[in-house]
Amino acid sequence: GENVEQHPSTLSVQEGDSAVIKCTYSDSASNYFPWYKQELGKGPQLIIDIRSNVGEKKDQRIAVTLNKTAKHFSLHITETQPEDSAVYFCASLLNYQLIWGAGTKLIIKP
Amino acid sequence: KAGVTQTPRYLIKTRGQQVTLSCSPISGHRSVSWYQQTPGQGLQFLFEYFSETQRNKGNFPGRFSGRQFSNSRSEMNVSTLELGDSALYLCASTPQGAAGANVLTFGAGSRLTVL
Numbered sequence: 001g002e003n004v005e006q007h008p009s010t011l012s013v014q015e016g017d018s019a020v021i022k023c024t025y026s027d028s029a030s031n032y033f034p035w036y037k038q039e040l041g042k043g044p045q046l047i048i049d050i051r052s053n054v055g056e057k058k059d060q061r062i063a064v065t066l067n068k069t070a071k072h073f074s075l076h077i078t079e080t081q082p083e084d085s086a087v088y089f090c091a092s093l094l095n096y097q098l099i100w101g102a103g104t105k106l107i108i109k110p
Numbered sequence: 111k112a113g114v115t116q117t118p119r120y121l122i123k124t125r126g127q128q129v130t131l132s133c134s135p136i137s138g139h140r141s142v143s144w145y146q147q148t149p150g151q152g153l154q155f156l157f158e159y160f161s162e163t164q165r166n167k168g169n170f171p172g173r174f175s176g177r178q179f180s181n182s183r184s185e186m187n188v189s190t191l192e193l194g195d196s197a198l199y200l201c202a203s204t205p206q207g208a209a210g211a212n213v214l215t216f217g218a219g220s221r222l223t224v225l
Contacts, residue, residue: 009150034213043114043200043216044153089152097166098214102152 006101135203
């Protein structure tokens with residue numbers, strides 16, 4: 001079955017710097033890749049997603065890139081701010097079921 | 111517009127007991143899915159309900175069950191609790207269609223501790 005690996009598990013960056021989180025998936029039939037952000041005490045919330053017919057998508061300071069050949073996708077956050085501190089989850093969709101990565105705890109240092 | 115409401119938010123049980131968790135989806139959302147979240151394991155899919163029918167099921171033992179009512183509210187039940195069942199249980203709703211193919215709106219979760 002599908003497997004999603006997410007790295008790193010913890011990422012600490014200086015405020016204002018960029019952060020990159022990477023995920024790899026195993027089944028080439030996966031066709032939808034969302035990213036969710038989970039703040040302390042809350043449920044995850046979708047921040048950006050990408051479909052398999054697109055290579056890159058941007059939304060202000062957030063971007064996602066997809067490399068179908070290599071079967072990996074990445075979340076890029078530029079000009080990080082304190083409110084970016086959270087746990088980020090990637091996922092891939094296969095057969096109408098989302099398979100989730102283990103999460104990345106992003107720490108923004110002042 | 112009210113979000114996804116999960117009750118109770120926190121609960122403590124002992125091994126062997128059972129527990130029932132409740133989820134009220136966003137008004138108009140007909141699909142409800144449940145996830146178990148444990149540290150380092152991400153989100154593990156439990157099951158999805160749509161129009162009172164279980165449409166998809168994850169790889170969990172039969173001790174985990176659920177149901178959905180005609181008003182789309184959903185409950186999940188865990189019987190014969192084990193220490194390893196301690197986790198945050200998240201519910202998510204989507205308007206229609208397969209939950210995985212749509213944006214999930216999550217509740218804040220029910221944190222279960224099994225002693």
